[in-house]
Amino acid sequence: MLTPEQAILACMAVPLVGALLISLAGRLPNLREGITLVTAAALLACVVSLLPVVLGGGRPGVVLFSLLPGLQIAYKVEPLGMLFGLIASGLWIVNSLYSIGYMRANQEAHQTRFYVCFALAIAATMGIAFSSNLFTLFLFYELLTLSTYPLVTHHGTEKARDGGRVYLGLLLSTSTLFLLPALVFIWYIAGTTDFTVGGILADKLGATEIALLLALCVFGIGKAALMPFHRWLPAAMVAPTPVSALLHAVAVVKAGVFSVVKVIVYVFGFDTLSTAGAAHWLVAVAGFTIIAASVVALTADNLKRRLAYSTISQLSYVIMAAALLAPLSLIGAVLHIAAHAVGKITLFFAAGAIYTAAHKTEVSQLDGIGRRMPWTMGAFAIAALSMIGLPPAAGFISKWYMLSGAMATQHWLAVTVIVVSTLLNAGYFLPIVYRAFFVAPPADPHGHPHGEAPLLMVIALTATAAGTVLLFFFPGVPLELARQMITP
Amino acid sequence: MNLVPHLPALQVVIPLMAAPLTVLLRRRSVAFAVALIASWTALAIAVLLWLQVSHSGTITYAIGNWPAPWGIEYRVDRLNSFMLILVSGIAALVLPFSRASIEAEVPASQHYLFYTMFVLCLTGLLGIAVTGDAFNIFVFLEISSLSAYVLIALGRDRRALFAAYQYLLMGSIGATFLVIGIGLLYLMTGTLNLADMGLRIANVQGTRPVLAALAFITVGVSLKLALFPLHQWLPNAYTFAPSAVSAFLAATATKVAVYVLLRFYFTVFGASAVFAKLPMQEMMLLLALAGMFAASTVAIFQTDLKRLFAYSSVAQIGYIILGMSFDSVSGLTASIVHLFNHGVTKGAIYMLLGCVALGMGGTTLGRVQGLGKRMPLTSFGIVIGGLSLIGVPGTAGFISKWYLLLAALEKGQWWLVFMIVLSSLLAAAYVWRFVEAAYFQEPRKDTDEVATTPWLISVPTAILVIAIVYFGLDTSFTIGTASDAATALLGGRR
Numbered sequence: 008m009l010t011p012e013q014a015i016l017a018c019m020a021v022p023l024v025g026a027l028l029i030s031l032a033g034r035l036p037n038l039r040e041g042i043t044l045v046t047a048a049a050l051l052a053c054v055v056s057l058l059p060v061v062l063g064g065g066r067p068g069v070v071l072f073s074l075l076p077g078l079q080i081a082y083k084v085e086p087l088g089m090l091f092g093l094i095a096s097g098l099w100i101v102n103s104l105y106s107i108g109y110m111r112a113n114q115e116a117h118q119t120r121f122y123v124c125f126a127l128a129i130a131a132t133m134g135i136a137f138s139s140n141l142f143t144l145f146l147f148y149e150l151l152t153l154s155t156y157p158l159v160t161h162h163g164t165e166k167a168r169d170g171g172r173v174y175l176g177l178l179l180s181t182s183t184l185f186l187l188p189a190l191v192f193i194w195y196i197a198g199t200t201d202f203t204v205g206g207i208l209a210d211k212l213g214a215t216e217i218a219l220l221l222a223l224c225v226f227g228i229g230k231a232a233l234m235p236f237h238r239w240l241p242a243a244m245v246a247p248t249p250v251s252a253l254l255h256a257v258a259v260v261k262a263g264v265f266s267v268v269k270v271i272v273y274v275f276g277f278d279t280l281s282t283a284g285a286a287h288w289l290v291a292v293a294g295f296t297i298i299a300a301s302v303v304a305l306t307a308d309n310l311k312r313r314l315a316y317s318t319i320s321q322l323s324y325v326i327m328a329a330a331l332l333a334p335l336s337l338i339g340a341v342l343h344i345a346a347h348a349v350g351k352i353t354l355f356f357a358a359g360a361i362y363t364a365a366h367k368t369e370v371s372q373l374d375g376i377g378r379r380m381p382w383t384m385g386a387f388a389i390a391a392l393s394m395i396g397l398p399p400a401a402g403f404i405s406k407w408y409m410l411s412g413a414m415a416t417q418h419w420l421a422v423t424v425i426v427v428s429t430l431l432n433a434g435y436f437l438p439i440v441y442r443a444f445f446v447a448p449p450a451d452p453h454g455h456p457h458g459e460a461p462l463l464m465v466i467a468l469t470a471t472a473a474g475t476v477l478l479f480f481f482p483g484v485p486l487e488l489a490r491q492m493i494t495p
Numbered sequence: 496m497n498l499v500p501h502l503p504a505l506q507v508v509i510p511l512m513a514a515p516l517t518v519l520l521r522r523r524s525v526a527f528a529v530a531l532i533a534s535w536t537a538l539a540i541a542v543l544l545w546l547q548v549s550h551s552g553t554i555t556y557a558i559g560n561w562p563a564p565w566g567i568e569y570r571v572d573r574l575n576s577f578m579l580i581l582v583s584g585i586a587a588l589v590l591p592f593s594r595a596s597i598e599a600e601v602p603a604s605q606h607y608l609f610y611t612m613f614v615l616c617l618t619g620l621l622g623i624a625v626t627g628d629a630f631n632i633f634v635f636l637e638i639s640s641l642s643a644y645v646l647i648a649l650g651r652d653r654r655a656l657f658a659a660y661q662y663l664l665m666g667s668i669g670a671t672f673l674v675i676g677i678g679l680l681y682l683m684t685g686t687l688n689l690a691d692m693g694l695r696i697a698n699v700q701g702t703r704p705v706l707a708a709l710a711f712i713t714v715g716v717s718l719k720l721a722l723f724p725l726h727q728w729l730p731n732a733y734t735f736a737p738s739a740v741s742a743f744l745a746a747t748a749t750k751v752a753v754y755v756l757l758r759f760y761f762t763v764f765g766a767s768a769v770f771a772k773l774p775m776q777e778m779m780l781l782l783a784l785a786g787m788f789a790a791s792t793v794a795i796f797q798t799d800l801k802r803l804f805a806y807s808s809v810a811q812i813g814y815i816i817l818g819m820s821f822d823s824v825s826g827l828t829a830s831i832v833h834l835f836n837h838g839v840t841k842g843a844i845y846m847l848l849g850c851v852a853l854g855m856g857g858t859t860l861g862r863v864q865g866l867g868k869r870m871p872l873t874s875f876g877i878v879i880g881g882l883s884l885i886g887v888p889g890t891a892g893f894i895s896k897w898y899l900l901l902a903a904l905e906k907g908q909w910w911l912v913f914m915i916v917l918s919s920l921l922a923a924a925y926v927w928r929f930v931e932a933a934y935f936q937e938p939r940k941d942t943d944e945v946a947t948t949p950w951l952i953s954v955p956t957a958i959l960v961i962a963i964v965y966f967g968l969d970t971s972f973t974i975g976t977a978s979d980a981a982t983a984l985l986g987g988r989r
Contacts, residue, residue, distance in 0.1 A: 072968050072969060074894070074968070074969075074970050074974075075897075075970065075974065080968065142888075145888060146888040146889055149887050149888050149889070150888075150889065153882070153887070157934075160934075160935070163934075163935055168931060168935050172927075175923075175927070179920070179923055180920050180923075183885075183886075183916045183919055183920060183923075184913065184916050184917065184920070187896075187900065187916055188900060188904075188909075188912045188913065188916060191897060191900040191901055191904060191912075192904055194901075195901060195904050195905070
């Protein structure tokens with residue numbers, strides 16, 4: 008067995024070695040896909056081997072490089088990172104199955120590059136999850152941006168290039184313009200960037216400076232898609248659907264909100280922020296993003312675009328819940344990272360399955376599709392319930408905690424936002440389910456008969472839909488990890 | 496005979512002796528061997544000197560046993576030894592590279608001359624770095640410049656002649672200004688030894704000749720280091736010179752000129768109040784910013800990659816000067832470390848462009864279409880170099896940017912912080928011009944047959960590309976040396 012330290016290093020090394028082997032096996036598709044699956048399984052095994060240690064109160068860590076005093080490239084697994092690592096590596100396996108089905112059925116080009124970049128992106132994600140300080144997080148954050156760029160622009164068309172420009176342009180400029188100065192400033196003020204329970208900035212700055220620094224950090228983490236820096240996410244939808252599914256519903260966007268939560272909890276600290284009253288504005292901005300993105304989603308006819316705006320809105324739940332600075336809402340935020348991940352990946356899987364089987368991309372084309380693709384649309388319906396926050400789906404639990412937190416702190420704005428957005432969520436998801444199952448399919452002379460998408464894809468989306476329900480009934484592990492964040 | 500005490504002299508003498516040897520032997524393979532041995536020995540000496548300095552402090556060496564300040568003194572401290580390693584290291588890598596790359600770019604009959612000029616240029620640059628004598632700096636600057644003119648003129652394109660001529664004119668003006676400045680200083684202090692000059696200048700500080708000397712030296716050296724707006728010679732020189740020459744000069748020549756500026760500003764003028772009499776800091780700050788933004792913007796609209804990265808060099812020089820203008824340990828550390836990091840990065844990029852020129856038959860954006868397919872490793876290398884220019888973490892460029900930002904924060908200058916990060920976005924814009932051409936365009940039909948790159952070219956290039964990443968992760972050598980050098984230059988002033 009691996010020691011925890013070796014396991015951490017293995018979590019970095021396994022996807023990298025996988026990427027190398029995949030690129031070498033480029034000419035043998037079956038071997039190549041086999042390597043992807045084995046790598047994904049090995050990675051999950053490494054991550055899971057860390058879980059008992061972390062649940063038992065251990066915080067294993069490794070230092071790789073020491074650049075400057077107080078500035079290291081180092082890993083330390085704490086509960087939130089553990090959870091994020093579990094989600095990303097667990098869903099990578101499912102997503103790999105799905106990718107194989109999708110890429111083959113749609114006869115996509117450059118599949119080797121696709122799988123290599125995917126493995127690299129996962130390696131960067133693990134780096135983010137396990138980073139022990141803000142500097143390491145920043146390093147892997149940038150690597151994640153760069154390694155996903157070839158995936159976003161996979162098709163190599165004019166449209167893909169334009170989407171890639173927006174993607175890279177927004178993510179790179181927010182992180183360079185805001186996060187980097189904030190990072191240097193934090194290091195300058197605190198002499199360290201280590202994630203520490205209670206924060207590292209206590210008594211070092213005035214209230215206004217804290218608020219400004221928080222703004223630099225939160226807007227600098229463009230991956231969290233807080234308005235007005237959200238446009239990269241719809242732009243990234245030009246990517247093949249598996250990319251949208253894992254990266255733009257799970258790895259990349261969750262890396263964003265994960266980083267925001269980490270910064271709020273471990274860099275600033277609840278006490279520092281609440282004494283300075285520096286997070287009120289963030290609740291408002293996140294609340295605005297939730298509502299505004301939901302309204303846009305209501306009007307979007309393109310399915311992936313609707314999902315993208317739904318993601319923007321759901322991400323801001325996490326930010327808002329963390330910014331409430333209440334223990335209950337923080338648990339909600341952490342749970343929502345997990346709940347939204349399994350739910351949204353299911354929705355994207357379904358969108359990709361519809362595209363593969365029926366070549367349909369618009370919501371208005373989906374009349375009666377549930378009769379031809381019952382598994383896909385069934386999974387879609389369950390995931391939609393989770394997005395709205397209804398039982399028996401995971402989204403209910405996270406929303407419950409968030410709402411309790413908002414009420415406990417008597418933050419009525421947040422309560423209103425949650426209630427209104429729930430209605431809006433229902434407003435843009437339920438019509439799709441209704442159309443799929445209860446509207447008669449159009450008499451289309453050009454329509455071609457089709458059933459479900461390839462088996463691998465159906466298996467993948469059923470698995471994640473099942474995960475959404477399971478997480479509702481057995482939220483034990485994420486809940487425990489979230490609790491440990493507050494009371495170590 | 497114990498050679499160790501003579502290492503400072505040998506650093507210069509060995510390449511200097513190699514130069515006439517290559518002419519006498521004439522056979523190009525022999526000339527190559529001589530030049531190679533000379534440059535590798537120079538690197539070994541530089542490393543030994545660095546070790547010696549970091550172990551037991553500054554080394555002084557009296558040429559011909561004439562004690563300073565009457566004789567010429569060679570003086571190696573942390574800063575010099577750092578420069579020596581950069582210059583000789585790049586030379587040691589570029590030289591094997593040049594063997595195959597000049598094959599296509601320089602007529603065979605002139606190959607031995609290429610090596611002669613190369614080692615002479617190396618001699619000059621090493622000489623500038625090692626000497627502690629003002630006039631000696633001028634002499635070595637001329638040696639390196641004259642040989643550089645010839646090297647540039649060797650380029651295949653006829654415009655290389657014009658580029659060399661342009662550089663010659665600007666370079667000569669620069670050298671003249673420098674020698675006038677040195678003359679004025681000699682007049683006022685009665686010494687040519689830099690350290691001595693730094694002591695004696697206290698008695699004459701604020702006098703008009705000293706201020707004039709400061710102005711002359713600033714302008715003269717700024718021409719050499721291509722400080723915006725005195726950079727006009729640089730894009731042509733880098734574009735039309737043979738690949739190996741572009742790589743060598745881009746990585747070393749302007750950097751050594753910056754070193755000269757550092758020496759004069761901090762060792763000679765630093766201790767006096769001269770700096771306060773003229774608005775030097777404000778002026779450097781403005782020119783640096785103007786260079787960072789203007790040159791980067793111009794770079795975005797270039798169609799030839801060699802020219803694009805030449806403008807990028809002008810912009811990056813802006814960072815270096817910006818660091819100097821802070822007049823603080825962090826600022827100077829940023830400048831010194833960026834000398835090195837940018838030298839490594841640009842050296843790698845120009846060597847990679849040399850590979851591209853060999854493989855694709857040119858370096859215009861039109862030619863490199865589909866480079867990602869035709870030459871995947873080379874293309875990826877340029878991307879890594881580009882990321883370092885942007886300052887993405889994990890590359891050498893990031894380390895320099897970090898210190899630059901830190902220096903700005905220490906001064907409480909938040910607007911400068913944003914100017915610095917904003918300009919790195921401009922770098923992203925010009926680097927992405929390459930990325931989109933290399934990865935989003937189909938290769939041209941006439942580039943179907945890409946010749947495989949000879950290992951003499953690919954190995955040194957790969958080493959430099961790896962160095963970009965290495966120095967972005969392990970900074971004990973670069974930051975360690977640079978911060979020591981910066982502290983020493985400021986001499987306990989803070």
